Amino acid sequence: MQEVKDRAKQLLADGTVNRVVGWKAGEFSYDITPAVFTSAEEIDKDFIYNDFCAPNLSKYLIKESRKEGKLLVFLKPCDTYSFNQLLKEHRILRENVYVIGVPCTGKVDIDTVRAMGFQGITGMESDGENVTVHTLYGDKTVLKADTLGDKCKTCKSKKHVVYDELIGEDGEVNTDGARFELVEKLEKMTADERFEFWRGELSKCIRCNACRNVCPACSCENCVFDNPASGIQQRAAVNSFEENMFHLIRSFHVAGRCTDCGECTRVCPQNIPLHLINRKYIKDINEFYGDFQAGEDTETRAPLNAYTFDDCEPGIVYSRGGNE
Amino acid sequence: MMFRLPVNRLDDLFAAVSAVNSLYLPVDGNDGRASYKKWVEGTKLSSKLNTVRSAKDFFFPQTTNLCDFNVKDKEIEVIDIRADSEDFVVFGVRACDARSFTILDKVFLADPIDSYYATKREHGTIVTLACTRPEENCFCNVFGIDMTSPEGDAACWLTDEYLYINANTGKGTAFIDSIKALLEECSDEDVKAQQTTVKEIAGKLPFAGVSTDYFKKNTLLDIFNSEKWEKLSESCLACGTCTFVCPTCQCYDIKDFNTGHGIKRYRTWDSCMYADFTKMAAANSRNTQMQRFRQRFMHKLVYFPDNNNGEFGCVGCGRCLSRCPISMNIIKVIKAFEEE
Amino acid sequence: MHNETLIPKIGVVTDIRQDTPDVKTFRVVGTDGKKLFEHIPGQCAMVSMPGVGEGMFSITSSPTNTEFMEFSIKKCGVLTSWLHSMDVGQQITVRGPYGNGFPVETTFKGKDLLFIAGGIGLAPLRSVINYVRDKRENYGSVQIVYGSRSKDDLVDYQEILDEWMSCPDTEVNLTIDREQEGWDGHVGFIPNYVKELQPDTSKTVVMCGPPIMIKFTLAGLKELGFVDTNVFTTMELRMKCAIGKCGRCNIGNKYVCKDGPVFSFDQLSELPNEY
Numbered sequence: 001m002q003e004v005k006d007r008a009k010q011l012l013a014d015g016t017v018n019r020v021v022g023w024k025a026g027e028f029s030y031d032i033t034p035a036v037f038t039s040a041e042e043i044d045k046d047f048i049y050n051d052f053c054a055p056n057l058s059k060y061l062i063k064e065s066r067k068e069g070k071l072l073v074f075l076k077p078c079d080t081y082s083f084n085q086l087l088k089e090h091r092i093l094r095e096n097v098y099v100i101g102v103p104c105t106g107k108v109d110i111d112t113v114r115a116m117g118f119q120g121i122t123g124m125e126s127d128g129e130n131v132t133v134h135t136l137y138g139d140k141t142v143l144k145a146d147t148l149g150d151k152c153k154t155c156k157s158k159k160h161v162v163y164d165e166l167i168g169e170d171g172e173v174n175t176d177g178a179r180f181e182l183v184e185k186l187e188k189m190t191a192d193e194r195f196e197f198w199r200g201e202l203s204k205c206i207r208c209n210a211c212r213n214v215c216p217a218c219s220c221e222n223c224v225f226d227n228p229a230s231g232i233q234q235r236a237a238v239n240s241f242e243e244n245m246f247h248l249i250r251s252f253h254v255a256g257r258c259t260d261c262g263e264c265t266r267v268c269p270q271n272i273p274l275h276l277i278n279r280k281y282i283k284d285i286n287e288f289y290g291d292f293q294a295g296e297d298t299e300t301r302a303p304l305n306a307y308t309f310d311d312c313e314p315g316i317v318y319s320r321g322g323n324e
Numbered sequence: 325m326m327f328r329l330p331v332n333r334l335d336d337l338f339a340a341v342s343a344v345n346s347l348y349l350p351v352d353g354n355d356g357r358a359s360y361k362k363w364v365e366g367t368k369l370s371s372k373l374n375t376v377r378s379a380k381d382f383f384f385p386q387t388t389n390l391c392d393f394n395v396k397d398k399e400i401e402v403i404d405i406r407a408d409s410e411d412f413v414v415f416g417v418r419a420c421d422a423r424s425f426t427i428l429d430k431v432f433l434a435d436p437i438d439s440y441y442a443t444k445r446e447h448g449t450i451v452t453l454a455c456t457r458p459e460e461n462c463f464c465n466v467f468g469i470d471m472t473s474p475e476g477d478a479a480c481w482l483t484d485e486y487l488y489i490n491a492n493t494g495k496g497t498a499f500i501d502s503i504k505a506l507l508e509e510c511s512d513e514d515v516k517a518q519q520t521t522v523k524e525i526a527g528k529l530p531f532a533g534v535s536t537d538y539f540k541k542n543t544l545l546d547i548f549n550s551e552k553w554e555k556l557s558e559s560c561l562a563c564g565t566c567t568f569v570c571p572t573c574q575c576y577d578i579k580d581f582n583t584g585h586g587i588k589r590y591r592t593w594d595s596c597m598y599a600d601f602t603k604m605a606a607a608n609s610r611n612t613q614m615q616r617f618r619q620r621f622m623h624k625l626v627y628f629p630d631n632n633n634g635e636f637g638c639v640g641c642g643r644c645l646s647r648c649p650i651s652m653n654i655i656k657v658i659k660a661f662e663e664e
Numbered sequence: 665m666h667n668e669t670l671i672p673k674i675g676v677v678t679d680i681r682q683d684t685p686d687v688k689t690f691r692v693v694g695t696d697g698k699k700l701f702e703h704i705p706g707q708c709a710m711v712s713m714p715g716v717g718e719g720m721f722s723i724t725s726s727p728t729n730t731e732f733m734e735f736s737i738k739k740c741g742v743l744t745s746w747l748h749s750m751d752v753g754q755q756i757t758v759r760g761p762y763g764n765g766f767p768v769e770t771t772f773k774g775k776d777l778l779f780i781a782g783g784i785g786l787a788p789l790r791s792v793i794n795y796v797r798d799k800r801e802n803y804g805s806v807q808i809v810y811g812s813r814s815k816d817d818l819v820d821y822q823e824i825l826d827e828w829m830s831c832p833d834t835e836v837n838l839t840i841d842r843e844q845e846g847w848d849g850h851v852g853f854i855p856n857y858v859k860e861l862q863p864d865t866s867k868t869v870v871m872c873g874p875p876i877m878i879k880f881t882l883a884g885l886k887e888l889g890f891v892d893t894n895v896f897t898t899m900e901l902r903m904k905c906a907i908g909k910c911g912r913c914n915i916g917n918k919y920v921c922k923d924g925p926v927f928s929f930d931q932l933s934e935l936p937n938e939y
Contacts (some may be wrong), residue, residue: 027659028460028529031651034559055650060559102464110646117354119373120532122460136460199357204359206377206386209598210649212562228742267649269376269565271355391671393757400674400714400755406665421802431909438713438909439666448688544916575911578670578904580715591670594910602912604902605741607875609915609939619914627917 003167004049004102005291009040011072017098018069021060022067023053029123030110034060051126054107056080056261059216065093073097076104077171080160081259082216088298091219101160103168109149136173150275151262153180161296183280202243204270211264211274217254259295288312327500328486330391338363340503341413349415366480369416373459378571379421380428381452382414383444386593390536392585411445416453419474420464420641424571431574449495456522461642463531469639472519481515488515498557531655538661539625547626552660557617559650564595566644572637596620621657669907672712672757673700680752684817686750687784689736692758700758705768705791706898706926709760710906711735714895717743720903724787726794736787736819762906763925766792775868776804780881782854782873785810786819788898789872797831807863811839811854815847837861855880865889871897882929892930899925901939915939
């Protein structure tokens, strides 16, 4: 997208910013790496913004916004929620960041494409409607809608909630509730079935910490799971208890702060649908305390951080079918 | 000597092997990704090129119980919990993973040998499977590995009609002898034909021409002190995905776990990418992510070769290419240096 | 079944000596009352309290001691704090010996030796010094330059006074960082003291101490005309396996636990400065 590149170069040239946090093209069209660009030459050579730029850049700003000078960052609609949430938690220095909102119509996910049966994918092109997949064994065009990753299939919003300027038209918040469909399916299972489902998924975990390290809500300076004094600094799957608890404790810790950016599931090497745990909490929070979207703004107190007389009683779990 | 078995009798083969020993093979999960599973009636061999996790798990599992302790007052009892492994067969290992075992051997079987690993190696028979449809991320040929002629105790080739098998070692011969009733001796014509076809594809792979010369020609200190590491590592998330899916990564941690009934000392995979990997009470020899990132690639491309007659510590399986959350990987590192 | 070095032996603590406010020396034997294993000066052992932790410590007693092994340990983390809290009779686990040790039977033989230690850095050198004392005829002159923050922080002070100072052809130079009541010896940092002492540059140097001391002392030695090949040190990095497999204590392609902990400075000069 030339417009994005040009604007980045302009802002560098006029001194508004001294560096640009964006996406760098890889060996193929789809292996994108977040990167910092400091010159027009670097931007011309490597900068890219297209239907493959899935990584959420917000979390990098915790570190980057503390460096010398102002930076430019490009944020997709869903990334702006993470950005806002980090602002609310005082993790990003806002005055050091210039935000340009960039439009997004959903990102093509290489693993989704692979699961469609493609092998040896040497490149992909998207025109917004269709994706042409080039492989070692021939080319084929498929519908882009079919190639989206989990995070994009049920997009929560095409609206930027924070920016200094926008490129393209802003979109709307998606209110169709489609993102909770799988959660509802899990809720309809019996407790045993659900337990089996999650044991099956979580037993695949290799405790690589990719989900935690990519998560914008996981911004603790020293994670409890890395702290020798915690007694739970055991990064490997020593037993199934440890395996379960890592994800459950982590998801509880981000409950009410998770914006549902879906990065956890996108990066999981074992394809565990981790975002479904977070979405369950989001859905519960909506039902218990009224609709709430983390990262929508920087002021509203999160339901789990604010007590009101209308709050539901803990006993509500029993009326919802929980085990006594 | 080449033997073969009609493809429609694969299940009979697996059943025959399973009747004697545990048999593990790649199986497709419901999410379309393959992992090694124990064969039971009805298990189908994966259609994927390779498993997400490597085959190192069989010899170097993610966790190993090293020994147990009972502590009572001032006394300690050390309990050697090691049991002899049962014999087992791993079927369908690709050429890259097969080579990873010889690399792991150089670490774990070096004096003093690691008995946990050694025991599993002694009891495991590796039956490899030649690749027919390599992926774009494959670059085993960069490290001199022939995907059409895998190492291992016995090597197999799968065509539309037959599974061909040929022994590479004594263990492989014993394996073939154990299933001989199902096999017929044959010429290697079909295998050679398949090899020619696949080699042609292999030669055209995107990374087929990647050179590792830079790492052979330059000194350890020159590579270590290069300015390139800073940029290459800048967006590393410091997770351990590359390490844990890598077939040759073998760094580990040793920890104690108080179960309430005694203390288990166990070892787990660890990653040099983690901040606490080298952390001591008072200091940390690798304080920055750049240093930790550099360590991982220096280990594979410089340190390991320096200690092992130039052999690189990478087998080009491509797992880190497909699994790194930010798509930074050993190919990008090698190419960044080769650009000079 | 193969032998397994990762499975430790049981050691019994038979004596605990408070050396300085934060250093204790532990005497250890096997459950049969005998020495657990033989070692070379400079080699280390993994000492552990199950459930607390395991760590690499230099064996500070000399191999010529046929009865027991000693470890001088500074209290600085979880494991060392636990070790400091234990009483005589406590069992611990020990495995080893690990590492290369000092070349006492080759390079050092017949040489004039200069030992330079700072603080707890004396611990790994004590093994060599006592070894040399016990085989005095095999070595030339011995000079020991040892410094600490204060008189109270000098490890093995009594042994130094009673035994080392009375040993033939042995010169002991002590220093502390700041003036202190009851101290009429030298005051000042080790790097400067070494320069003042003007040791003969033909001596073989064995040095151990905090990184900052090593850095400046090495610079001072070079100024005096010492060459890297004649200066040895012993390193400490985080270790888990102690056998060159767990992957964390490397400096470049060398593992401190296996290829070290003893290195000469010409070896280190070819390795990355990552320690």
